[in-house]
Amino acid sequence: MTDSGDGGPDVTQDVEVPWEEDPGDLYDHAPCGYLTSLPDGTIVKVNETFLAWTGYDRHSLIGRRRFRDLLSPGDKIYYETHYAPLLSMQNDVHEVAFDLICADGRRLPILANSILGRDPAGLPRVIKTTIFNATERRGYEKELLAARRAAEASERRVRVLQEIVADLAAAPTESDVADTVVRVPVPAFGASTATVWLCDADRDQLTAIACTDSGGLARDDIPRGSSRAVAEVARRGDLHVIGSIEEAEEHFPDLATAMLRDRHGTVVLLPLTAAAAAASAEEPAGVEVLGVLCFDFAEQRELSDSELRVVRLLGQQAGQALDRARLYDDLRRREIRSTFLAETTRALEVVPRLMPRARRLIERMVPEMAEWASVRLQVGPAGMLADAGRPEPDPERLAERIAEVFESGQAQLTDEKGPDPGCAVLPLVANGKVFGTLALRMAPGRRTAVAEAVFLAGLADRAGLALENARLYEQERAIARTLQRSLLANDLPSDPRFAIESHYQAAAHDLEVGGDWFDAFQINADKLAVVVGDVVGRGIDAATTMGQLRSAIRALASAKAGPARLLERLDRFVERVESARMATVAYAEVDLSTNEMTYACAGHMPPLLVEPGSAPRYLLDARSGALGSRAGRGARLEHRIRLAAGSRLLLYTDGLIERRNRGIDAGFEVLARAYAGRRGSPLPGLAAGLADFLVGREHSDDVCLLCLSIGVEERLERSIGADPLQIALLRKDLRGWLVANGVDDESTQAVLLACSEAVANAIEHGYRDDPFGVVEVVAAVTPEAVEVRVRDQGQWQATNGDGARGRGLQLIRQVMDQASFDHDEGTTVTMRRTRLEAR
Missing domain, CATH: 3.30.450.40 (GAF domain)
Incomplete structure (x- = not known):
């Protein structure tokens, strides 16, 4: 090594080492594996490091195996579809991860770097591959991946918990809380099913109120003192994680049976708790279990500490929400009960x-x-x-x-x-x-x-x-009512020359007696008086005044005075009886020898008259003000008309026609139509039928009617509905007509019996399926006999040649002298009875 001149070593020169490097040894024992292969991948050279890592011997690889043959199935595909094409295109590939299959079957994670060598003509010649052992790196990556997954799972659980906490805050009822809580285990922990039981203190039991599906653990109601797992957890207040059937058998045998039957893995039993009120100031507040959340996994699973913390936090949050919901439920229940009591009180008051x-x-x-x-x-x-x-x-x-x-x-x-x-x-x-x-x-x-x-x-x-x-x-x-009816006329006169039908109907919802009244009496043998009146006000005073007016009219009526003179005397009478002032009266006198009627109205509803063959008409003459009114200070008016035999006169009070939702003229029209429609009805029951049709039973005012039939009709013509109850009314009407015509008693009884049987047969057989059918009865009296015709429009179910059945026909023929049946367009029964004096 030489000095570079600045005091440091000269790095441009080779550093001498104290030993001699063998290139062959360096290749064989390099810290990485080397492979040399032909362009088709056949291995032609391999170093010892590679052989040591994989366990192969050199003889089994060189010339016999290709590099791709040593890879896992998936990596082989990747090698063929990606690795080899890339190497062919760019002559090198770096750090590609593979799993290499060792001689003993182990998988060795590696990183491969390959270089493609070409000949002078540019054709592939050799592939040189460097193999690095990536076991530790792969483990590190797995740890990182596991940590990342754990972090993601924790983040997911926290996110789910945050959402659930928000939902719990908005859940107003226990069922809403349970529905919210039961949704947590599946997304937060990967559970299969979940069920929430709530503690019902009233019944001392646990009730399954919410579940994710029908495939979880049994969800029947459980007594609080039961030995079953859910009840045990509710009593103890501790979290239980049951990881195996053996563990369940040790603690909760019923749970072990369910796990074995339904093939459940780990089961978690979580109490839903809230702080309980302290028994005294010295004792700390305890914990109250309000419910139990049970969720299970398809396989055995160990929950981490972080998961268990989230589970416990869920139990606390859910318990607090249940406690709040119970307070809300109690308040709402009190409101519902208060509303129910108030509505019940109002509902009872109207009845x-x-x-x-x-x-x-x-x-x-x-x-x-x-x-x-x-x-x-x-x-x-x-x-x-x-x-x-x-x-x-x-x-x-x-x-x-x-x-x-x-x-x-x-x-x-x-x-x-x-x-x-x-x-x-x-x-x-x-x-x-x-x-x-x-x-x-x-x-x-x-x-x-x-x-x-x-x-x-x-x-x-x-x-x-x-x-x-x-x-x-x-x-x-x-x-x-007893007082009021005692003041009404109950001894109406009876005479063959006339018939009277009356009806009084008190207000349905009124306790006090009213001032409506009627009366009929004979002034002398040939003069009949009828009256209907209405006293102002209600109560005992009105009833007393009504009785005084009734008595006064009887006392003041005379054969020579007439209606106008009577009303003038009543005006002077009400000056002394203040409560009778403004009372209204419709009064009429009928001369029974001539059928002439004289009438007068003092502020009262006009009488309604229907004569044979004519439409009903109101008698609007002879009207003046109410009794004691200023308009009545002068002379009173009266009017005289002659009545045809069979005429019917109706006197009534304002409760029959006056309504708040219609004018008085409309009320008059409705009454006239209803009266005209009943002109053929028997007089008995006519007044009651009109009242029932026009006002029903739920009315707010008293109703009083008096119907007078004058003279004897030459022919009795009646129409009754297909109702067996009408037969009795027809008999009463027919009896009066026969007596008025002087028919002997024996013939009268025979005609009544035969007519009743004929009408009953018409109703039973002709109108069996038609309750709206009408039966027409026509009777006539001659000096020799009584003739009666009964006709219906029904379809008879004949059982013999005469179209009648049973004993009715035999009875008719037995009591009548002649009887015939005609079945053309319905059935007509014609009967004739010879009068006793003509026999």
Whole structure:
């Protein structure tokens, strides 16, 4: 070595070493493997280092194997598709990773560098390859890759946990929390299935509320005291990771059976915990288990420490979310219960009657709150009972419990473990006394009766008050109705020359008596008076005034005074009875010897008259103001008309036609049409039928009607609906007509019996499938006989040649002298009975 002149060694000169280097030894024992191969890859030279690494001997390689033959299957493909083409194109390839198969089958990671030598003509001549052992590098890379994968997995778990924490913060209910938590194990840890059980303190059990699919562990409800794995974890509050069936058999035999049956690998049981309130100020707060998350893997898997930390953190976050959700659920449940009680109270208020109110209470309970319910009330000596929903399977036991509640006045509630699971019998109390009970069983899936004790107590208090008010309402209503009906005319006159039908219908929702009234009386043997009136106001004062006016009209009516004079006297009467002022009256007097009618209206609805063969018309003459009004200070008016035999006069109060949603003229038109449509109906039941058609049963005002039929019709023509109940009304109407025509009693009874049978047959056989059919009855009386024709438009199902069946035909022929049947376009039965005096 020489000096370079600046004090340092001259690096341009070769450094002498104290030994002699053998080029052959340097080649054979170089720190890398050398291969020389022909262009087709056949090995022609190899150094000892390569042989030592791979375990091959020189004889088995040189001239016998190609370099590609020593590579793994996948690397052979890469060699042929990438390595060899690149070497041919650019004459060298550097640091290509292969797996080289050693003589003993081991895989040796290598890095290969190849150079392609060419002859002067440029054709491939030789390939020289340098092999480097990459075992340590490959291990390092695997470590780096494993670390990277672990970091990515940890990042994924943290990201999933962050998303879950955000979702848990937004989950308002326990079921929402469970649905959120059950989604974590699969993406975060690669689990196969997951299930969440929640602790149900009311039923002392764990309920499977969410799961990823149907292929996981058993998900039936588990008692809290069970020896099953989920219940054990819920009691202990510790995380359990079961890695094998043997481990499961040691701790949780039921879990081992499930793992063996469903071929599960590792199973993780995670308690979902939240901080519990301290029992006292001296004791620290504990931990409450609110649920258990169970997830499993298809194979055995060992969870790392970081994974276990995430699992425990998940249990804490989920437990806190469940605790928050339970508080929210409790608040929401209280709101729902409060809303239910308020709505139930309003629903009961709109039903004033006792039994409908009891049924409405049951309808509110079933099925929204209860599986079945019943109300038993001690009203009257026998009591009353209202039931709805599925009946109690053990009525005797229920009756015993109801008797105990009546005696003790204390509610009886049972939980899921009692003899009557979920059943509650609640006392209904008023004025400190038990007057009834409300029994129910909570609907499936809802909290137990014990857990709902506060709600049920509030329900019983409200129900008891509502039902007691309804009972008092009905009691006072019955008294009021009795008073009102006692003031109405109940001794209407009877005479063959006329017929009277009346109807009074009190307001459906009104407790107080009203001022509507009617009356009919004979002033003398040939003069009939009819009146309908309406007193202003309601209550006892109106009823008393009504009675005074009724008595005054009877006292003031005379054969010579007439309606106008009567109303003038009533004007002076109301000056002394202030409560009668502004009362309205429609009053008429009928001379039965001439069928002349004189009428007057003091502020009242006009009478409606229908005469045979004519359309109904309102009598609008002789009108003046209400009693005691300024308009009534002068002379009152009256009007006289002559009525044809068979005319019908209708007097009524304003409740029949007045409605808030239509004008009075429309009400008059509706009444006229309805009255005209019933001109052929029997007089009995006519007034009630009109009231039912025009106002129904749910009305807000009293309705009073009086229908007067004047004279005897030459021919009785009636049309009734295909309803067996109409037959009795027809018989009553027909009987009066026959008596008025002087038909003897024996013939009358025969005609009534035959006509009833014929009409019944028409309804039963002609209109069996047509409830809207109409049966026409026409009767005529001659000096010799009574003739009756009954006709229908139905399709009879004949059983004999006459188209009738049973004993009806025989009875008709037996009581009537002649009877014939015509089946052309329906069936017509013509009957004739010779009068007794003509025989």
